[in-house]
Amino acid sequence: MAVTLDQAQPDFEARFAALLGAKREASPDVEATVRDIIARVRAEGDAALVDYTRRFDGGDLAALGIAVSKDDIARAHQEADPATVDALKFARDRIRSHHERQMPRDDRYVDAAGVELGSRWTAIEAVGLYVPGGTASYPSSVLMNAIPAAVAGVERIVIVVPAARGVINPLVLVAADLAGVTEIYRVGGAQAVAALAYGTETIRPVAKIVGPGNAYVAAAKRQVFGTVGIDMIAGPSEVLVVADRDNDPEWIAADLLAQAEHDVSAQSILMTDDAGFARQVEAAVERQLKSLGRAETAAASWRDFGAIILVDDLFAATPLVDRIAAEHLELAVADAEGLLARIRNAGAVFLGRHTPEVIGDYVGGSNHVLPTARSARFSSGLSVLDFVKRTSVLKLGPEQLRALAPAAIALARAEGLDAHGRSVSIRLNM
Amino acid sequence: MAVTLDQAQPDFEARFAALLGAKREASPDVEATVRDIIARVRAEGDAALVDYTRRFDGGDLAALGIAVSKDDIARAHQEADPATVDALKFARDRIRSHHERQMPRDDRYVDAAGVELGSRWTAIEAVGLYVPGGTASYPSSVLMNAIPAAVAGVERIVIVVPAARGVINPLVLVAADLAGVTEIYRVGGAQAVAALAYGTETIRPVAKIVGPGNAYVAAAKRQVFGTVGIDMIAGPSEVLVVADRDNDPEWIAADLLAQAEHDVSAQSILMTDDAGFARQVEAAVERQLKSLGRAETAAASWRDFGAIILVDDLFAATPLVDRIAAEHLELAVADAEGLLARIRNAGAVFLGRHTPEVIGDYVGGSNHVLPTARSARFSSGLSVLDFVKRTSVLKLGPEQLRALAPAAIALARAEGLDAHGRSVSIRLNM
Structure with missing residues (x-):
């Protein structure tokens, strides 16, 4: 059962501030361990990768090879369900079309004083993409990370993915192949980040590392920042659904649960101006929970971090929306465009009653790698801009x-x- | 006396790799100290700022006030040399004109399937700008950091600057005022970064912190990253001058020394295809050194990190230029445009014999906050893009x-x- 915050109550501001400030994830102190792992990969190269992989992932890279071969990828194509592969291709094409519009243009001009100035964009030569293992090994995320790099013109797009007992989800390999990934290595954790940053006998170093990972991966990215570029440190996912009473409560409940099923640390928030509607959504959430494969995860997330915010007026509540600065923001209201015009901070906005956030996860075309934990106040979702850099020119x-x-x-x-x-x-x- | 690397010698690749890998700056381990400072500022607010400032900067903020007042700024305008203020205005106008061209445009379109997609850019609400104290307290850097924020439309542009015994360079205050800075606080070090990230009674928190600083400031920025956005961690400055024999050796020597005088850790590299010319430049450096106010700093930089790279052919040597990925790259050759077309990695390029890098430091119009330590391989100089964020829209x-x-x-x-x-x-x- 999620908490309810009512703007009409005197303790609202304090409770709202507490909701914003709540930490949803423990941050274990793994700095020292990660420092040791990085140092050993720098000193011993491939041998360290083989040893760490045996200890942490239970795979024998000495036998399997660190690099995934062309044969491995061909086999993955054969193993994959054809309908799913078609869906990946459909998503790939839509994501590519949208990201092609993001390519920045060079600028060169002569000013009134006769001085020539310019901005010149070039692709980063090589990037590494971290793909988590296990249940978080999403083929859709491979598309979302690799396609902007391919559109930018990055020559070496390198994936590292932990292979529990040597096994990688074949759909991850297929998605990588469809997206234009050029190299794949079956290593994960801080050791994979170290290999990407400093290189080993098998893995040549890259200039930038992107992609989500656990606390070890996040700490490793922080430590190699400077030697290579990194993207934002991703936190658990979140959605804010702003909905008036004219929505079907079942639809809104499904959207809240789609976020909650990701992770026990995920957060789903409903903001509405109708207490009765809120109660209906709550009841629908409880009902729908029963039939979910990941019911336990979704229930824990909804119980611990779910929230319902009751406000007087949805249009007057946009300062609260900006303070939440949600990764995903659904505007399920009659005048979604009017509401959007008043909002400043959000990773991605989904307009109207027929744009569930899930469409953006897969096939909308926009990127699903978005700023979490209120960082939409100062940062943006992944785009082609993350894979190019600008040189200024003066003459x-x-x-x-x-x-x-x-x-x-x-x-x-x-x-x-x-x-x-x-x-x-x-x-x-x- | 700088080292000379000759491409014709068999040990060239090893020596070039060593040049690239050399660390020019000690990185003292200040993590734990900085962690304590941040925790105390979070717990005690202004009182911690007053105490740290008394201990580290020798200023009494309880008497002076943490905030710089309008009167302080008016007094700085009176104290400043009018010709210098005019030069700051000249620079301000040129920097502003150039940065106005960087403002990204919203994109909104309907694709073939009838799906509406969009990218919407908005300014970050509040940014903090760290300005170093002492000899590195450059008014030109205030312009370079604050103007892109003002052009982006940031409402709160906040400066923190350490005030040794309470004193701030009046030109820093004037530059801040000319650039559109809205708040100035006389605090520095990790405590200033903590105040910007978490807020105190006097200083409201910001969403992003930019600007260079010492090891404590850099560590603090790394630690608050996530709570707020940060820019790149700046290293010591560097220049690569690619010059043929048709240059005046005195001009090129002056350019190398302009970089070297910044800091003993700065690096000046000359790449040329003419050994005789290289010797002339070397002799000119030694001569010019004698008449510099900062001769000791420049001499140490040139001795410890200066380098001359002799190559067969400047056009064939562009892979070396890309590996160096210099912050500043001068192309003092006849066909500078032709050479530029082959180069990928550089923070800023200065074309031809009449574009000394120093013009870019002050009045060219482009930004002088640029990626150091080879990070031009994956990142860009400061721009309006650093002060806006993109929200994707789907409908x-x-x-x-x-x-x-x-x-x-x-x-x-x-x-x-x-x-x-x-x-x-x-x-x-x-």
Whole structure:
């Protein structure tokens, strides 16, 4: 049973702040362990990967090989259910079309002073993509991480995935192949992150590492940050559904549970202006829970982190929506566009009654790797921009240098940097 | 005296790799100290800031106030040299014009299936800008960090700057005022980062923290990452000058020294195809060093980290340029555009013989906050994009939902997520 917060009650602000501040995940202190793992992979290379994999994943990489072979991928294609492969292709094509629109354009221009300025975008040469093992080994996530890299023009798209007792979900291999992944290695954990950052005999280093993982993976990414680039540290998933009374409570309950079934730390929040509707949704959640394969997970998430927020007016409540800064935001109201116009912080917004968030997880075309834990206040979902970088370009002729020199020399003097001033002034005696 | 690496020698690759791998900065382990400082600022707020500032900076904030007042800023304008203020305004206007072109545009479209997709950009609500104290307290850096935030539309642009014995460089205050900074606090170090991330009685929290700092500041930014966004961790500055024999050796020497005078850990590299020219530049460096105010710093940088790379052919050497991935790259050659077209990794490129890197430090218009320590392989200089975030938008009607549903349901089934499937299928009985 989720908590209910009522804006009409005097303790609302305190309870709302507590909801925002609640930690949904323990962060075990694995810093020292991870530091040791990284140091050993740097020192011993492949041998360390073989040893850690035997200990943590129960796989014998010395026999299986660290690299997944072309034959392994061909076999995965044969093993996979054809209808699922078709669905992956359908998703792949939609995701690719959308992300192609994100490619930034170079800019080059001459300003009024005759100075040429420019921004030039180029793809990162090599990126590593961490794919979790076990039940969190989602083929859809492989598409979502790899396709933007492929669209950006990254040449080496490298997957690392832990293989419990040597086994990898064949759909992960198929999705990787469909998305344009160029190398796959059966290693996981901090050791895989270390291999991507520093390289081993088998795995050449990459320049950036993206993708979700457990506490060890997150700590490893934090530690190698600087040597390579990393994406945001992903937290447990969350949804905020803003719904008026004109929704079918069963639909809204299904959306809340779709989030809750991910993880016991996931969070589903309903915001509505109708207490009766809220009670109907709650009842529907309890009913639908009974028939879910992952009922235990979903029930724990709903019980521990689920919330219902009762507000006077959905349009007046947008400051609360911005404070929550949800990863996923459904606007199941009559004037969804009008509500969207007032909102600032959200990873992805799903408009209207026929856009369940799940469509965005798979086939909408937009990316499902989104900022969690209120980080939509300052960051964005994964996109092509995460796989390119910008070089600025400046070009002056003698005349432009003369025009800009006095201000540059004055500022160099003010900052006490003689050689800066000389580097400009020495070119003026022409 | 810088080292010389000659591509014609058999040990070149080993020596080049060693140059790339050399650490130019000690990274003292300040993690635990910083953790304590952050915890205390969270627990005690302003009182902790007052205490740490007395101990580390020798200033009495209880008397002075944590916040810089409007009167303080007015006084700084009076104290500042008018010619320098004019130069700051000249720089401000050029930086603003260039950054206005970086503002990303919203995208909203309907695809062939009738699905509406979009990307919507909004400014981050509040950002903190760390400004170092002492000799590294550069007014030009204040412009470079604050102007992109102002162009992005950030409402609260907050500066923290340590005030040794209570004193702040008046030009820093003037630059902040010219750039559109809205709040300034006289605190520095890890305690300032903690205050920005978590807030105190006086300082409201921000959503993102940018700007360079010492090891304590860098460690604090790493630790608060997730609670707030951060920019890259900046390392010591560097320049790679690619120059043919047709340059004036004195000009090139001045450019190398402009970088070297920043810091003993700065790095200046000359790449040329003419050994005789290299010797002339070396001699010019030694000569020019004698007349520099910061001769000792520049000499140490040039001696410890300076390098001359002799190559057969500048156009064939671009793979080396990409491996160096310099923060600043000068192309002082006849066909600078042709050379640029072959290069992938650099923070900023300065084309031709009349574009010394120093112009980019101050008045070119492009940003001088650039990726250091080879991180131009995977990251970009500071821009308006660092102060906005993107929300993706998805909108389906009943017909689009029916078209996309089968693939979404198939993938949900393959991933074992029942509630995901139901969230879609429940909407199909219409």
